[in-house]
Amino acid sequence: MPPRLTHLALHVPDLDACMAFYGRYCAMQVIHQRAAKGSRIVWMAEAGKERDLVFVIMPGGQPRHLAEDDYSHLGFALPSRAAVDAIAAQARADGCLVWAPRDEPFPVGYYCGVRDPAGHYVEFSYGQPLGPGAESLATP
Structure with missing residues (x-):
């Protein structure tokens, strides 16, 4: 294995x-x-x-201080663009939105980025060929 x-x-x-x-x-x-x-x-x-x-x-970890253009992140799939927008709105209200929602060509899709309390970036996406709903996406 x-x-x-x-x-x-x-x-x-x-x-x-x-x-x-x-x-x-x-x-x-x-x-x-x-x-x-x-x-x-x-x-x-x-x-x-x-x-x-x-x-x-x-x-015991040290805070991470990533630049906004550092795309090191953990990625989570969401079921819709509206769900990405909802996470982004919550993160904006909480002061931890790093990347406002944006569209990128396949396979990246629609996503936003949020900073966790330790400084790690977390991406929330829709339309990637990964995670829930991926089987319904056509690959180019």
């Missing part, structure tokens, strides 16, 4: 703020947490995806 991606591990400066962010913006939930070496480690996943891909979030 070839290797399979199962988790991303992130050190963050404020564990509770990141947990709240990923719960609110990404509908992720805590599936496991434990104390380790005087600290708390949290696993978060999307409902129904607990055995596919988890975020392991640990305290």
